[in-house]
Amino acid sequence: MLQSWKDQFLENLKWCRPDLLASLKEKGTLDQYLEYREDQAIEMTKRLIKDGLAExxxxxxxxxxLFFREIDKPEEDEKEGEGDP
Structure with a gap:
């Protein structure tokens, strides 16, 4: 079982965006990218729970x-993974 949102995003990258994963590893920005995605997930979760959805x-x-963003917007994701998000 996955331990965190970061684990889930890493798993998503392995399966649907191995090119982006390799690029982020090469640039040394993988951890920053995963933290950024995890922060997005936490904020989205807070909003959805506030709207009354079950966990x-x-x-x-x-x-x-966030998984479909990896597939639908690859150029934007690569840019977001570089430098400060």
């Missing part, structure tokens, strides 16, 4: 949303 629904929605 399991929230986790599924957040992971799906």
């Amino acid at each position: 399991d629904q929230v986790v599924e929605l957040v992971i799906d949303d």
